[in-house]
Amino acid sequence: MKFLIKIIIIPLLFFISVSYSQDKKTITLELNARNLPFGLVEYFPKDKPVIGLALSGGGARALSQVGVLQALDEAGIETNVIVGTSMGSIVGGLYASGFTIDE
16 A cells, blocks of 8 residues: 555656746846946946945055955955045045956
8 A cells, every 4th residue: 555655646746846837937126227438338237236345544454355355356346436545545446447356
């Protein structure tokens, strides 16, 4: 009797799981458009957070800020706004102008 139940239940569970495994879902995003130079347009999700960095002054702190910028780069986190005071403004300005962490 137990063997007969296993023979009936196992294929039944298999066919039920296979029938639900091929569902398709369509994801739509609400996009904002931003005009770029030369007639280009960049589209980005409306829910994308704005990330800003506030860099403080001081030579020793500037070294630690370079490490934080490197960690953000490695994690793939893009910053939208960079502000700074004293040495932090120099580090932020160089980073914003396109210099890499190694440069």
